[in-house]
Amino acid sequence: MQSLSILSISIVLLSVSWVTSDSIQDEFYNCVGLKTEFSIPFSEAFFTPNNASFTSILESTAQNLRCLVPSRPKPQLIFTPLTDSHVQAAVICAKELGIQLRIRSGGHDYEGISYTSEKESRFMLVDLSKLRSINVSIDDNSAWVETGATIGEAYYWIAKKSEVHGFPAGLCTSVGIGGHITGGAYGTLMRKYGLGADNVVDARIVDAAGRILDRKSMGEDLFWAIRGGGGGSFGVILALKVRLVPVPAIVTVFTVPRTLEQGATKLLYRWQQIADKLDEDLFIRVIIQSVNETNMKLGKQTIQTAYNALFLGRADRLLQVMKKSFPELGLSQNDSVEMSWIESVMHMADFPSNIQPEVLLEGKSSYPKIYFKAKSDYVKEPISEYALERLWKRLLEADSLVMLWTPYGGMMSKISESETPFPHRKGTKFMIQYMTIWQSDHEKTAAKHIDRIRGLYDFMTPYVSKFPREAYVNYRDLDLGVNKVNGNTSFRKASVWGNKYFRNNFKRLVVVKTKVDPDNFFRHEQSIPTL
Numbered sequence: 134m135q136s137l138s139i140l141s142i143s144i145v146l147l148s149v150s151w152v153t154s155d156s157i158q159d160e161f162y163n164c165v166g167l168k169t170e171f172s173i174p175f176s177e178a179f180f181t182p183n184n185a186s187f188t189s190i191l192e193s194t195a196q197n198l199r200c201l202v203p204s205r206p207k208p209q210l211i212f213t214p215l216t217d218s219h220v221q222a223a224v225i226c227a228k229e230l231g232i233q234l235r236i237r238s239g240g241h242d243y244e245g246i247s248y249t250s251e252k253e254s255r256f257m258l259v260d261l262s263k264l265r266s267i268n269v270s271i272d273d274n275s276a277w278v279e280t281g282a283t284i285g286e287a288y289y290w291i292a293k294k295s296e297v298h299g300f301p302a303g304l305c306t307s308v309g310i311g312g313h314i315t316g317g318a319y320g321t322l323m324r325k326y327g328l329g330a331d332n333v334v335d336a337r338i339v340d341a342a343g344r345i346l347d348r349k350s351m352g353e354d355l356f357w358a359i360r361g362g363g364g365g366s367f368g369v370i371l372a373l374k375v376r377l378v379p380v381p382a383i384v385t386v387f388t389v390p391r392t393l394e395q396g397a398t399k400l401l402y403r404w405q406q407i408a409d410k411l412d413e414d415l416f417i418r419v420i421i422q423s424v425n426e427t428n429m430k431l432g433k434q435t436i437q438t439a440y441n442a443l444f445l446g447r448a449d450r451l452l453q454v455m456k457k458s459f460p461e462l463g464l465s466q467n468d469s470v471e472m473s474w475i476e477s478v479m480h481m482a483d484f485p486s487n488i489q490p491e492v493l494l495e496g497k498s499s500y501p502k503i504y505f506k507a508k509s510d511y512v513k514e515p516i517s518e519y520a521l522e523r524l525w526k527r528l529l530e531a532d533s534l535v536m537l538w539t540p541y542g543g544m545m546s547k548i549s550e551s552e553t554p555f556p557h558r559k560g561t562k563f564m565i566q567y568m569t570i571w572q573s574d575h576e577k578t579a580a581k582h583i584d585r586i587r588g589l590y591d592f593m594t595p596y597v598s599k600f601p602r603e604a605y606v607n608y609r610d611l612d613l614g615v616n617k618v619n620g621n622t623s624f625r626k627a628s629v630w631g632n633k634y635f636r637n638n639f640k641r642l643v644v645v646k647t648k649v650d651p652d653n654f655f656r657h658e659q660s661i662p663t664l
């Protein structure tokens with residue numbers, strides 16, 4: 134009886150809003166217009182699908198073309214706030230009108246959940262790209278960064294003020310501050326200084342009630358949650374205050390490729406034993422893919438393992454460190470290139486060496502936009518040479534697969550597992566990212582590649598972390614949330630992906646979420662659920 138009456142009430146409500154409402158665009162426009170306390174002109178921030186700029190704004194920062202195919206739902210409205218109060222008005226009105234917000238900073242989400250939505254029928258995009266100011270204060274050793282900026286812009290302005298200050302965040306310079314740092318943010322400085330999230334000291338956020346809170350007024354629980362708990366769950370972060378870290382005026386980089394013919398398997402086995410124990414000034418990641426062996430018969434394929442490194446010091450000291458810890462690589466003076474820290478940022482992001490750092494201000498990626506699917510794993514024990522050889526067979530069969538092995542250890546092991554929501558700390562040797570890329574919007578092509586990467590992920594099961602099999606929240610993977618039974622997709626409990634991304638911190642994230650957003654207004658396919 135009771136459930137029946139609830140049902141009929143909601144049917145009445147539904148039909149009322151159906152009859153009286155205009156389009157979602159008109160409703161939102163009128164609502165914002167009536168919020169006089171936020172009444173700074175906003176019409177220039179408002180884009181309906183009829184507007185000639187709608188599609189170009191939607192596609193502007195969307196990094197994964199897989200998420201822009203015609204079958205993916207598009208927002209009914211784009212709002213590009215010009216001021217903090219626009220963000221407040223957007224939250225208040227969207228909540229009042231039952232419109233779902235998708236919040237976008239840099240648009241690099243792997244599953245596109247910052248601008249598409251599989252389940253919500255009424256949703257709009259709040260694109261923060263107009264809120265990107267950055268103030269660096271060398272005296273205070275800090276910077277305030279608005280979340281619509283890219284990490285490359287932050288690096289640029291820090292380096293502009295000082296050549297001996299840096300910030301430890303991602304290698305890819307076009308990632309947005311908002312989604313990146315809220316999920317962790319690792320890069321070449323992580324072994325020395327931890328993650329971007331570990332170096333946040335204050336924040337400004339618009340909460341579900343439309344209030345602007347800072348660290349003091351939000352309290353330590355929420356401040357903890359937004360430093361690694363992933364974007365889109367707790368509010369709209371407007372700006373972060375980050376702690377700058379010292380870097381030497383001259384650093385050294387190298388990239389040394391080794392193929393199977395050059396002993397790649399033994400070398401990678403060795404790297405697994407030392408990568409997390411090396412001098413903290415040294416970060417050596419490995420990029421693994423199949424390539425055509427140029428010195429041999431045309432068309433012969435091999436596996437290439439490229440050792441791609443940053444050293445916080447000069448080449449002569451690097452050579453000593455390498456001689457002591459990893460002589461097997463055979464690094465020579467010729468392989469090492471000295472440069473400023475900002476030049477190393479450009480080098481590690483794969484920009485051509487003749488490009489000036491000003492390119493970082495354009496916000497564009499150094500990587501072309503592509504169709505891709507990715508997954509992640511954490512490794513706690515070295516993978517045997519035998520297993521590596523089996524892995525090479527798979528990579529040789531599918532030349533679109535790329536693996537990135539990123540070393541942990543150093544500062545990453547010194548920060549406790551519950552210090553921030555990011556739990557992959559002591560005991561983690563390295564992280565694996567798997568990626569498959571393609572160049573066509575045909576569904577069959579996509580399906581083939583996605584099948585392949587899922588197969589590779591299954592193959593890796595015995596060699597990676599277990600109970601839970603951990604994953605990096607910033608390498609968002611919606612496969613982790615679903616359970617396919619005989620081809621039927623049934624959604625699993627959020628705790629499945631929650632424990633992979635956050636381990637024991639997931640429970641605390643749920644408690645914080647329940648406290649600050651009990652109505653679950655800020656939500657997406659993998660947002661933190663309420664109790």
Ligand SMILES: Cc1cc2nc3c(=O)[nH]c(=O)nc-3n(C[C@H](O)[C@H](O)[C@H](O)COP(=O)(O)OP(=O)(O)OC[C@H]3O[C@@H](n4cnc5c(N)ncnc54)[C@H](O)[C@@H]3O)c2cc1C
Pocket residue numbers: 196235236237238239240241242243246247261280281302303304305307308309310311312313314315316317318319320363364365366368369370371500607608657
């Ligand atoms: C080419 C490429 C390279 C990468 N390299 C690295 C790397 O080196 N290191 C690393 O750690 N990660 C890396 N990543 C992953 C990256 O950190 C994540 O994709 C991150 O979420 C991107 O942030 P964004 O703001 O660009 O994304 P968006 O797609 O804008 O947002 C991602 C998520 O955060 C939410 N969000 C965005 N802004 C806000 C905000 N202001 N307030 C609240 N929620 C918000 C969104 O709603 C969404 O849920 C890379 C990704 C790509 C595509």
Ligand SMILES: *[C@@H]1O[C@H](CO)[C@@H](O)[C@H](O)[C@H]1NC(C)=O
Pocket residue numbers: 176177178179180181183184185186
């Ligand atoms: C598109 O929207 C912008 C911002 O609201 C507005 O300034 C512009 O006139 C619109 N253009 C068209 C062609 O509708």
Ligand SMILES: *[C@@H]1O[C@H](CO)[C@@H](O)[C@H](O)[C@H]1NC(C)=O
Pocket residue numbers: 266267268277278279372
């Ligand atoms: C930077 O300073 C300017 C001028 O004082 C201010 O308008 C802006 O909001 C500041 N930005 C941040 C992110 O604090």
Ligand SMILES: *[C@@H]1O[C@H](CO)[C@@H](O)[C@H](O)[C@H]1NC(C)=O
Pocket residue numbers: 423424425432532
């Ligand atoms: C290797 O060469 C073949 C034949 O020329 C080509 O089809 C393939 O794309 C190449 N693979 C790589 C990884 O370059």
Ligand SMILES: *[C@@H]1O[C@H](CO)[C@@H](O)[C@H](O)[C@H]1NC(C)=O
Pocket residue numbers: 465466467
């Ligand atoms: C380094 O480069 C120089 C000049 O190109 C060359 O003569 C020398 O053999 C190289 N040394 C090594 C160890 O490769």
Ligand SMILES: *[C@@H]1O[C@H](CO)[C@@H](O)[C@H](O)[C@H]1NC(C)=O
Pocket residue numbers: 618619620621
């Ligand atoms: C899929 O789920 C539906 C509804 O639960 C069920 O009727 C159907 O038999 C399932 N199909 C398979 C192949 O399990």
